[in-house]
Amino acid sequence: MNTATQPVIETLGLVKHFGRTRALDGLNLSVAAGEIHGFLGPNGAGKSTTLRVLLGLIRPTAGTARVFGVNPWDDPVRAHRDIAYVPGDVSLWPNLSGGEVIDLLTGLRGGADGNLRQELIDEFEFDPRKKARTYSKGNRQKVALIAAFARPARLYLLDEPSAGLDPVMDAVFRRHIERVSRGGATVLLSSHILSEVEQLCDRITIIRSGTAVETGTLGELRHLKRTHFRVTGLAEPARLAALPGMHGISIDGGAAEFDADAADLGAVLAGIAEPGISGLTVAPPSLESLFLRHYSDRNTAG
């Protein structure tokens, strides 16, 4: 493998035990240069632990981790040179102002780009003079995001970065992700919200109980995406079973509930379009239901 195609992040069989808890259980993760990689999993799946291993803050029990080809435990300083990090639980110094914290965190990495810093503060509508103890969860998150984006980096490690942000601020955040990505930076974005990852990411790894269960581009993972329908007033609900890409049909009188594969949505919509229907609810799939189905599918197939 030559340097041009060498992954920015690569872990092989990463294992991390905390006492009797297995936080990571043979995790394989590969993030190529320049991609925005979604790291998706439910609470407690091992996302934050992985990011801490990648920063060399904790030592893996077994397996290897490489960031820019460097073992982050052995040489954290070299690995960190081009990393911007947003922790999952942003804790600040209560008696420092937001502006001071931003300058501290960027200063330790070599100093902020002054214009960029001001631009971020304006866009996030952030008041840098207030003492950190007065900030809400969203404002603490803004401090971490401004500090991460106010200086160029080659790799952005973001642990549930939009937690606590309102939709307007979330849009600002996404704009900056896209900006650094256009500049060629690599982004690893952990989340438990599928829609967030979908909108931003080129590739996705799904982690569950410390193991990567799926990895690929959105297209490759399309088979995981199913939309949930609830329809009332169908003349012959039993007819639904004949449509393509249908799963888990349940019929209760005039109401029918089912999941449909994303690839077959057109055919399904055509199939249920009839004069008599009186109600239609369509819900995007939640990550949990996706996991549950993913496993039950695997079990029935196996």
Next chain:
Amino acid sequence: MPGLLQLALFQARRDRVTLPVWILGITLLGFATSSAVVTQFGDEPSQAAILTLAATNPAFLFLRGLPDGTGVGAVVFFQGFAFTAVLAGLMSTFLVVRHTRTDEELGRAEFLGSVPLPRAASLTATLLLGAAANLILAMFLAAGFVAAGLPVPGAVGAGAAVGAVGVFFVGLAAAVAQVMPSGRSANGAAAGLVGAAYLLRGVGDALGTLASDLLHVSSAWPSLLSPIGWGQRLRPFTSPDLFALLVLLAAALGVAVAAVLIRRRRDVGAILLPQRDGRERAGVGGTSFVGLAWRLQRSTLAGWCVGAAALGAVAGALGPLVSETVSSVAPLKELISRLVPGGQAGLIDVFVTALLGVAGVFAAAAGIQAVLRMRAEEAEGRAEALLAAPLSRARWIGANLFIAAGSAVGVSGTAGVAAAIGLGLSGTSTGPAVSLVPAALAHIPAALVFLAAAAVVFAAAPRLSILLGWGMLAGGLVLGEFGELFGLPVWLQDVSPFRHSSAMPVEPFDPGGALALAAIAVALAGLAVYSIRRRDLTA
């Protein structure tokens, strides 16, 4: 009412390790002191000898308290009460702040505030818990004294005296927690008030009037300003004075009620001291580990320096005064010249040396606190953001050790300068006043050993760092102050770094001891830097 009890029990459960450690530790100290006195000063002549020695020496009066006649119980109370009361005060203030201002700062109070109970319910529960903890402490202490062979009524009275001082500080800390903006500052202010109570009592006792039998001293007025002074007036083993107990409990009730009234009228998390906005940009040095460490330590350091300055000023200014008081009693002149080499000048030196020794403990404490701040940074999740920067952990711990060592130097220096100024202003020339500055600085090497040892614990066993960091200082203090009384073997007493500091001006400066301590401190610091690299960041 059942809700209140539930809250108090919940708080007690959170303290299920901390409180027993405090209570058993204080009880053990009380028991050890009394059994040591029973074995070493069991008969009246030896009791009279030690009491006379103490009564004529203001340093003893300042550090320990008032001699109150012979009898094993009276000697135990004189030797141990002031220290025990300080410990009960610290146990109480930390207990209260932990459940009040710290909870508010971290948002837990808000969560509990949503239950259908009155606004001040959580504070009231904390006050109940504090009172219960001190009641249990009083009973344990009394049981320990009885087990060591002291008379029962006196033992109960002595336990009550300590418990009442503790209860007073429960109330006072509750009031302090209403005013201070953070748990850390509330702890600092409340602990500072405990220290001030000890200092006022010390000044009052050192200026006290010696009875003609040379076995009793009655305190001067500053003692009346101190709850520890009031506790001492209880005199449980000789002439019990329940009025002093009532004064303490009434004062405790007064401050506690004030705290509850403030809490009822204010917002959750509200800070009574005005909060200013901060600066928009970091100042010079605000973007480095050293700058951050300094920023986090400076207000704590200011507190320690104020304490050290007060101690130094007392040492310098009061020494001549107290020695004059003692020496003006004509029959004592001859006695003192026999007991204390150098007569009145010697007496001043002994007093100054003892107080500068305490300032050395302050220096160690300031340094330990700076080191332990790293643990707070780590446990509260801030170290993660710092160490994600391209700077090594060695630089982080190094920066904090630098500020910690600087704190120790600053505290010692402040004490020395204050002592020199005090002695200079008092107009007594027993030698150049400036010589008290190096006398205070002589304690720096021992302080460095303590803070470096705390850094090793932090680097190797982070979860134990608070317990062991302060525990080592407490151990050093007990070895230093009580080692001889307990009859501990010399090698064990020698474990304490304080034993190897030069006790100037009584002793000459011992460069060998200072160098050895400094070398040990450097070695420990090196070990800490090495070990921090090898462990996980641990919440």
